Amino acid sequence: LPIWRLILLLCVLTTLYGMRQNPDEILRAGAEDEGFRKTLNGVTYTASGGGRGFRVFSTFVGPGMFATALGFGIIAGVADLTESRRPRTVMLLIGLAVAFSIYGVFISGSRSTILTCSLAALLIAWFRGKVVRFVPMIAGVGIVTFLIVDALKLMDTSRILSVFSLEAIWGRAYIVVIPTIDCLLENPLGNGIGYSTHGVPVIL
Numbered sequence: 001l002p003i004w005r006l007i008l009l010l011c012v013l014t015t016l017y018g019m020r021q022n023p024d025e026i027l028r029a030g031a032e033d034e035g036f037r038k039t040l041n042g043v044t045y046t047a048s049g050g051g052r053g054f055r056v057f058s059t060f061v062g063p064g065m066f067a068t069a070l071g072f073g074i075i076a077g078v079a080d081l082t083e084s085r086r087p088r089t090v091m092l093l094i095g096l097a098v099a100f101s102i103y104g105v106f107i108s109g110s111r112s113t114i115l116t117c118s119l120a121a122l123l124i125a126w127f128r129g130k131v132v133r134f135v136p137m138i139a140g141v142g143i144v145t146f147l148i149v150d151a152l153k154l155m156d157t158s159r160i161l162s163v164f165s166l167e168a169i170w171g172r173a174y175i176v177v178i179p180t181i182d183c184l185l186e187n188p189l190g191n192g193i194g195y196s197t198h199g200v201p202v203i204l
Contacts, residue, residue, distance in 0.1 A: 002080075004073075004076035004077075004079070004080060005076075005080070005094070007072060007073045007076055008073045008076060008077045008080075008094065008097045008098070008101065009097065010069075010073070011069065011070045011072075011073030011074070011097065011100075011101040011104065012097050012100050012101065014058045014059055014060075014066065014069065014070070014104070015058065015070065015100055015101060015103060015104030017058050017059055018056040018057065018058030018059075018066065018104060018107065018108070019056070019107070021056055021057070021058065023054035026040070026043070026054075027040070027044070027054075039061060039062075041062070042055065042062050042063060042064065043055050043057055043062065043063060045109060045156070045159060047156040047158075047159075048156055048158040048159075049156075053109070053155065053156045053159070055107075055108055055109040055110075055155075056104070056107045056108050056109075057108065058104075063108040063109055063110055064108075064110050064112070064113075066104070066108050066110075067104070067105045067108040067109075067110030067112075067113035068110070068113055070101045070102075070104045070105050070108070070113065071105065071113040071116055071117050071120075073097075073098075073101050074098055074101045074102060074105070074117045074120075074121075075117060075120045075121070075124070077094050077095075077097055077098035077101065078098060078117075078120070078121045078124050078125075078134075078138065079124050080094050081094050081095060081098065081134070082124055082125060082128045082130055082134055083128075095141070098141065099141045099144075099145055102117075102141065102142055102145045103145050103148070103149065105117065106145060106146060106149045106154075106155055106160060107149060107154050107155050109155055109156075109159055109160070111159070111160065111162065111163040111168060111172060112172045112176075114160065114163050115163050115169065115172055118142075121134075121135070121138050122135065125138070146160065
């Protein structure tokens, strides 16, 4: 089993685990345990209707980390799908795993990962010379998955759609790029892995 397919399989398993998370149970436990409550930073958000939404984080410390891990699997899966001469059964299984991982990203509510995976898929298709063949397919999978999430009310989809706002795109880039530049200006040799403890610039 190639390592990238193992990563994709792990993405499917962690998404399945995340689907079983009970927001009420987790938030109740946070209310009762101050230490646990501190780990829940970022798992809720203000929904468009004014209520509180919940962001799935599965086995990870937060929704962003969960989505980032799924992002690696999605990108590896798309790269695998666009390779030539794959048996149809293998293509179908990889496609289903990618679709399921996209579903996991959506219920995590991570707009940065949605943006990163979209750009990565475009680049992969471009370098493979298969833009016309694969981009509509990948976009179709994303749209169908989005509609399922919307129909099941698993995430406030207005949050997901805001990723296409230029202001949101700038904001997503700003929180990674600007602190990185500031840090490098202060110390050109860097401060060591994990120094910031938050917003580690995985895109760069």
